[in-house]
Amino acid sequence: MFRIIKKSLRKGIVTGTYPESGMPAPEISDPLKKKMKLFKRSLTIREVDTGSCNGCEMEMNALINSIYDAERFGIQIAASPRHADALVVTGPVTVNMQSALKNVYRMTPDPKVVVALGDCAMNCGMFKGCYAVTGPVHKHIPVDLSIPGCPPRPSEILESLRTLLGQK
Numbered sequence: 001m002f003r004i005i006k007k008s009l010r011k012g013i014v015t016g017t018y019p020e021s022g023m024p025a026p027e028i029s030d031p032l033k034k035k036m037k038l039f040k041r042s043l044t045i046r047e048v049d050t051g052s053c054n055g056c057e058m059e060m061n062a063l064i065n066s067i068y069d070a071e072r073f074g075i076q077i078a079a080s081p082r083h084a085d086a087l088v089v090t091g092p093v094t095v096n097m098q099s100a101l102k103n104v105y106r107m108t109p110d111p112k113v114v115v116a117l118g119d120c121a122m123n124c125g126m127f128k129g130c131y132a133v134t135g136p137v138h139k140h141i142p143v144d145l146s147i148p149g150c151p152p153r154p155s156e157i158l159e160s161l162r163t164l165l166g167q168k
């Protein structure tokens, strides 16, 4: 136990010391800025995987660890789309997930925001042309913000979401 305490003291406080993304801030359109005003300073997210390789989810999961700690910026994860303000969709939309994506979109209360996370969600990425892929997310539901990368780093996701919230 003393070994753990000593290690913690040596390491110091790590929360909030995540590396800067270096990615240019995403452009937020005026209608989207207007919509975001309704959410004030917080955003509850439901993550939807429509056929990803799980790389984007792993980076998204990092947002709730003690280094990125997205909750201190008002960003929370919901267990149900009925409790969400925003859907973060990862992966290309596969044949088996296209109706599920549309159902989740319908179940999320208005007003809502849709974020396409990663190259696959934006343009099918490395799965483009695959027999099981029906297209990118915007082909199925309206997308408000896209975050490029394969996968995007947690700092890029966090900074894009904070830009969306008007915190950057």
Ligand code: SF4
Pocket: 051, 052, 053, 054, 055, 056, 090, 091, 092, 117, 118, 119, 120, 121, 125, 126, 149, 150, 151, 152
């Ligand atoms: S963008 Fe890259 S990491 Fe994300 S689902 Fe596609 S292949 Fe995987």
